[in-house]
Amino acid sequence: MSRNSSEKLTAQDRLALARRVKELRLQAGYRQDELAELAGVSRQTLSDIENANTNAPQMKTLVRIYDALGVDIAPPEFEGQTQLWLAMLGALIEAVPEDRRSGAVDKAVVAITSEIGRRSNVTPFPSRNVGTPTEDGHYLAAREADPEPTDEQPSYDEPS
DSSP, rough: OOOHHHHHHOHHHHHHHHHHHHHHHHTTTHHHHHHHHHSSSHHHHHHHHHTTTTTSOOOHHHHHHHHHHHHOOSSSOOHHHHHHHHHHHHHHHHHSSSSHHHHHHHHHHHHHHHHHTTSSSSEEOSSSSSBBBBBTTTTTTTOOOOOOSSSSSOTTTTOO
C-alpha cells in the first residue's frame, strides 16, 4: 500500500481492518504466534488487535499483518464519476430492507452486466449463498466468465 493511500484511512477505517484480522488469520490456518512472527509484530500486539484491546492500530502494523496474510489492504481505486455512482448505489442498497437487499443487488448486477455485452468477462449470478464465499464470508454477485471457447472447449451456444 502506498504511503498516500494509507494516510487517507481514518481511525474508524483502521478499526474495521483490525476487526477482520482474527477471521483472516484463522482462514489462513495460523496461530497467533506464527502470524505475529511472520508480520514482525509481538504476539501481544496481535492479540490486542484481534480482541479490540487497542484504540485504532497503527497503519504500519496493519499493513505488516495483512501483508503476512497475503491480503491486499488497499481498496480499489475508481475514476471520479465511478466513485460518485458507487456512493449513490451504496446509499440505495442500504435503503433497501436487509431481507430484500441481496435480491435487489442481484437485479442491479444483472442489469449492469447486460450492458457490458455478451462476450464480457463478467457473468452475473445470484449472491444469496451461491458459489464460493469471499474471504469475509460473503458471496459474489458476479464472476469472471469462462474463457472464449476453443477447439477443445465447445461454446455454450453450440450443441456438444
